[in-house]
Structure formats: C-alpha cells, structure tokens
Amino acid sequence: MPIQRVNLDERASDYSEALSSYKGKAPSYRVLLYPHRSLPRGGFVIFIAVTCAMMALPLLALVQTSAFWGLLPFLVITVAAVWMFLMHSYRTGQLVDELSLWPDRITVVRRNPDGSLQTWQANPYWVEVISHDTPVPHYLTLRGGPREVELGAFLSPEERVELKEELETKLRFLAVGGP
16 A cells, blocks of 8 residues: 555654654654555566566577577567666655654655655644645645645545545644644
8 A cells, every 4th residue: 555654653754854843752643655566576576587488488499590599689678678667667666755743843755766855844734735636636735834745646546535534634633732
C-alpha cells in the first residue's frame, strides 16, 4: 500500500526540520506516501531471466548459422532496453512525501528521486485540504502559508479520497483542541 501510517511510538522523522516543532516532540500524526510498486525487486530478476530465456529459445535453432549473429545484437539490445527502462522506473519511484502534524505546525517533506528535499510548512489551523478534479480526479493540494502544494500526486484516486478524509479529520480534531 502506498500510504504508510507511522506508529506514534516510533522515532520522529529523519529530517531535521521535523524535529524542531512543538518542543522537539514527535508529531501527533505522521504518514509516508510513496508510489505503488507493481514489480518488486525479486519479480524484476525473474522477469529479466524469463525474458532472456524466451528470447534465447528461437535462437537455439540458429546457433551455427550466420543468422544467429545477425539476430543476437538485436535481442541483446532489446533486453538491455527493457532493463534500462525498468531501472529508470525504480529510480523515479523513489519519490516519498512525508506529512507530519503537530498541534502548532504541519510539514510536508518531499524526497525527490535525485535525493533533494522540498519542504513546506504551515499552521494547521489555517491549512485547507483541497481536492481538484483536474488535471486528474481527486488531485490533492494543501493550502496554507505562502503557497499551495500537491500531496500524493502518484496515489490512486481512491487513495487520495481516503487520505483527504483522514487528514481533514485530524485537522478538525486539532482545531477543537485535540492533541
């Protein structure tokens, strides 16, 4: 599941920005959002092995012919291209949105695939969770503070609806004086 709710008994965020709020205490609510992985690493190895085996089967009949050497480079290039595109998919899938909520602050830290961090924070009392229907259904943004930021753009529409409801409940609870 691309939404991971962090147990509040666990340690605080790895990002130093998250530790500086509310007297250094852990957030009252924390969620990690990451893209769905349809092909785990073990499946990747099996997929490449099966692809190589299936491409090698027709070549067995051509082993001692000149056609073998004519086809071999194209098959190697095909497997290399599949490998390269799958590895690119894994790298771009390293995107993580971390949302942390304290009584006095909400923080969104996005870790991009290149390792850079983007941070947004605001007072949770003034934060508004907005669901847009364009460019994608139930596109989630948070508005509060100096700018509006997207949240979980890689989630499915159903997951975005679930996250919106959960986040609005947490913000409403804080607004009436909850922890």
